[in-house]
Amino acid sequence: MKKVLIGIDYNPRSEKVAIEGHKLAKQLGAEVCLIHVMADVSYYGVNYPSFMGFETQSEMQVDLNVIAELREVAKKYIARAAEHLNDPTVTTHMAEGTTSGAILDYAEKWGADMIVLGTHSHSVLEKVIMGTTAGRILEKSKIPVHFIPVKN
Numbered sequence: 323m324k325k326v327l328i329g330i331d332y333n334p335r336s337e338k339v340a341i342e343g344h345k346l347a348k349q350l351g352a353e354v355c356l357i358h359v360m361a362d363v364s365y366y367g368v369n370y371p372s373f374m375g376f377e378t379q380s381e382m383q384v385d386l387n388v389i390a391e392l393r394e395v396a397k398k399y400i401a402r403a404a405e406h407l408n409d410p411t412v413t414t415h416m417a418e419g420t421t422s423g424a425i426l427d428y429a430e431k432w433g434a435d436m437i438v439l440g441t442h443s444h445s446v447l448e449k450v451i452m453g454t455t456a457g458r459i460l461e462k463s464k465i466p467v468h469f470i471p472v473k474n
Contacts, residue, residue: 325435329440361420423458435466436465
């Protein structure tokens with residue numbers, strides 16, 4: 323194992339995932355990258371024609387500055403998380419899109435040997451209807467996935 327990609331989100335339990343994932347990577351002598359994925363917010367600024375009685379021209383005018391601010395907040399979050407690990411060799415990556423797809427894409431691009439994720443407790447019904455990010459990554463990953471259990 324030479325490269326370990328650790329996925330974190332805004333859930334406070336991500337601290338445990340980052341710390342435990344970092345510890346595991348260091349025991350393996352691996353390089354560490356923290357990844358945070360922001361939902362694709364750019365589509366909110368698109369002016370679609372009216373549909374189903376909804377006037378997107380007036381209702382969906384999202385200030386593009388807000389989108390830029392959200393990106394900056396996410397970048398600061400991931401940088402601060404890396405600083406918290408007190409290891410200057412830790413790198414970061416901020417992505418946009420679907421969480422599972424963005425993590426899998428970056429894992430391949432970066433050449434990760436393992437993905438570390440937290441597993442949040444979701445209800446059985448939620449898992450059946452929507453699935454989980456961790457489940458989608460596990461299903462499609464070509465590399466080992468290590469889960470850190472975090473309870474809600």
